Amino acid sequence: MSEIVHPSPARRLAGGRLLGSSQLVLAVILAALCIAISLAAPQFYSEANVIAILRQCALVLIVASGMTMLIITAEVDLSVGASLAFVGCIGMAVLNATHSLTLGILASLAFAGGVGLVNGLVVTRLKVNSLIGTIGMMMMLQGGVYLFTREAVQNHHQLSSFTGLGAGYVGPIPMPVIFAAAIFIIAYVTLRFTTLGRYLYAVGANEKAVRLSGLRSERLKLLAFVVTGLCVGIAGMILASLMNAGQPTAGRGFELTVIAAVILGGTSLLGGRGSLFGTLLGVLVLKVIDNGIIILGWNQDLQMVVPGVVIILASYLDIVRNKANVR
Amino acid sequence: MKQLKSVLFASAALTLAALPAQAQNMPKRIGYVTNYATHEWYQNVIKGMQARAKELGIQFEVQDANLDIAKQVAAAEDFMAKGVDVLIVTPVNEEGVVPLLRQAKSNDTPVVLEGNPVKGMTTMVAICDYDTGYFSGVEAGKYAKEKLGGTAKVMNVGLPLLSATVLRSQGFMDGLKTIVPEAVMVHDLDGGGNPDRALEVSAAALAKNADINIIYGINDSSSLGGLQAWKAAGKSQDALLTVGTGGEGLAFINAMEKEPSYRIEAAMFPEKEGYTAIDAAVKLFNGEEVPEHIVSPTAPMIGEDWKKFYDYDASTRSIKWDAVNALKAPEKCMKTAADLK
Numbered sequence: 216m217s218e219i220v221h222p223s224p225a226r227r228l229a230g231g232r233l234l235g236s237s238q239l240v241l242a243v244i245l246a247a248l249c250i251a252i253s254l255a256a257p258q259f260y261s262e263a264n265v266i267a268i269l270r271q272c273a274l275v276l277i278v279a280s281g282m283t284m285l286i287i288t289a290e291v292d293l294s295v296g297a298s299l300a301f302v303g304c305i306g307m308a309v310l311n312a313t314h315s316l317t318l319g320i321l322a323s324l325a326f327a328g329g330v331g332l333v334n335g336l337v338v339t340r341l342k343v344n345s346l347i348g349t350i351g352m353m354m355m356l357q358g359g360v361y362l363f364t365r366e367a368v369q370n371h372h373q374l375s376s377f378t379g380l381g382a383g384y385v386g387p388i389p390m391p392v393i394f395a396a397a398i399f400i401i402a403y404v405t406l407r408f409t410t411l412g413r414y415l416y417a418v419g420a421n422e423k424a425v426r427l428s429g430l431r432s433e434r435l436k437l438l439a440f441v442v443t444g445l446c447v448g449i450a451g452m453i454l455a456s457l458m459n460a461g462q463p464t465a466g467r468g469f470e471l472t473v474i475a476a477v478i479l480g481g482t483s484l485l486g487g488r489g490s491l492f493g494t495l496l497g498v499l500v501l502k503v504i505d506n507g508i509i510i511l512g513w514n515q516d517l518q519m520v521v522p523g524v525v526i527i528l529a530s531y532l533d534i535v536r537n538k539a540n541v542r
Numbered sequence: 543m544k545q546l547k548s549v550l551f552a553s554a555a556l557t558l559a560a561l562p563a564q565a566q567n568m569p570k571r572i573g574y575v576t577n578y579a580t581h582e583w584y585q586n587v588i589k590g591m592q593a594r595a596k597e598l599g600i601q602f603e604v605q606d607a608n609l610d611i612a613k614q615v616a617a618a619e620d621f622m623a624k625g626v627d628v629l630i631v632t633p634v635n636e637e638g639v640v641p642l643l644r645q646a647k648s649n650d651t652p653v654v655l656e657g658n659p660v661k662g663m664t665t666m667v668a669i670c671d672y673d674t675g676y677f678s679g680v681e682a683g684k685y686a687k688e689k690l691g692g693t694a695k696v697m698n699v700g701l702p703l704l705s706a707t708v709l710r711s712q713g714f715m716d717g718l719k720t721i722v723p724e725a726v727m728v729h730d731l732d733g734g735g736n737p738d739r740a741l742e743v744s745a746a747a748l749a750k751n752a753d754i755n756i757i758y759g760i761n762d763s764s765s766l767g768g769l770q771a772w773k774a775a776g777k778s779q780d781a782l783l784t785v786g787t788g789g790e791g792l793a794f795i796n797a798m799e800k801e802p803s804y805r806i807e808a809a810m811f812p813e814k815e816g817y818t819a820i821d822a823a824v825k826l827f828n829g830e831e832v833p834e835h836i837v838s839p840t841a842p843m844i845g846e847d848w849k850k851f852y853d854y855d856a857s858t859r860s861i862k863w864d865a866v867n868a869l870k871a872p873e874k875c876m877k878t879a880a881d882l883k
Contacts, residue, residue: 258750258751261749263748263749263752263775264749264750266749267746267749267775268746268749270745271742361580365580366582366793367792367793370796370800371796373800381774382773382774389774457741457770457774458741458766459770460766460793460796462736462738462763464737465737465738467736467738505742506746509731509746509747515743
């Protein structure tokens, strides 16, 4: 839980400028990466590659939108990767049984939202640290999915609307990008322009003060866990559609990519600070690096190394920013 | 009376003569420590072992190391303490199992390895990875000549981390070039052996250069990840061939039934590998000579060929033992991991 003192308006303004400048730095890094890769490999800025990058960003951005809200409240969810795999299997099984896309999606959302709810209850009621609690949930889901199915759940329903979730287009824009954009906008407006958004920041910045002012901080955290879960539900169905199967082995390391993007975007693990625009930039930077390594024909092991380096650098930047805020 | 004695003697002699062929001394218990029971390949290896052990009246137990060498050693020690007659192990890592082999030797417990070789082993049951890739490459070449205008531009969704999967990719290209000598590998990718990673790297590679007409995957997840990336990019499967490897689960059957480009599967029959491992265990128990590498057969399946080897009822598959047991395995592999060094 964060014990950061809520900054005064003047300091908040200074912090806001700093945050803005960190996003500017990130935007410059992103632009530099794009230019450098384009110069080395002109195919990078081809329409096909831009679409491929956006599609790869979509799943991460969907879950990162919820995760940003959660980390702003000073909590984290490490079970999103395991939940992503389980959601796909459940969604596909329900689709096979009912041949109804609506029921398949509802089942996925109910499951993933339920996982978020349980995570939230474990953290807020049982007072288990979210890092530990969600590792426990991750292990349960990783084992549980094999109790549910030993094999990938194949597509026996052949619903074209389901295929469209992952592989469809609206004009030149892939469907997953449209879903991601919609969720991003909803989350952005919520955090930036609503009272609920301000409460989420306040819970992360100083939970004690929030409680003393009469707000139920546990409920706000619970909500953030459920929202993250629901985002996983949507991403899980899109992934199942893209792979045309519910894969129990999917989503390995997905949680790390999501958290790395959020932290890289300037959201503090201590809570109370962060922005969705920063998260968007973080997702883009990570995925452009990922894509660039393949486009440039570099050793793909770097795709594991680079996010690791990025997480450490981003955490260090977070510390530097905290110190600057205190000054 | 004398005639009756002769008949009885002759019958007894015939019975004794028939014994070694029909009923070797059977081990009472065999323990198997797998390395990763959640993977479809190992689930089907276990099914094959269970089927053969049941047929021979052997009590069969399985423990999963879950990719943890310490857990694997502990499970094997437990089996030896319980007094299993033969131990079968799929090594989690090759060095880690060496002390276990020594321990089993001092305990007089014969050990059959499945999948990967280990220094000091008595015998190992495994497929030939290079040959598996090679023969599917030959079939892909024939297909390319007939249906793709004789060109072969390959996207290899590989796994450079493992020598076995490197051998498959090499074998595929070598086999393909016997029919289409100018075949080229346009993309050599690390798909991580899992479908979402394969999808992601394939999508990026196709965005860079989509001028390919063959997707080769070192396992079914890899080939399917590549194919899904192709479909997600809005491309038609009309002039595409997808070749999978493994046939470890239901995914390839589904793909061969529903995806027009998924025409060749390099089947590795995990059930047969399990079956063969039990037979090897029986031989070791009886002190028979066994080769260091007992090759388990593989075969490229084209189009509807899979129906010769499997029954499928939309939720489970069952192997047709007569067809699979009729496959001839080579005496030795064309290339092994040693040839990569």
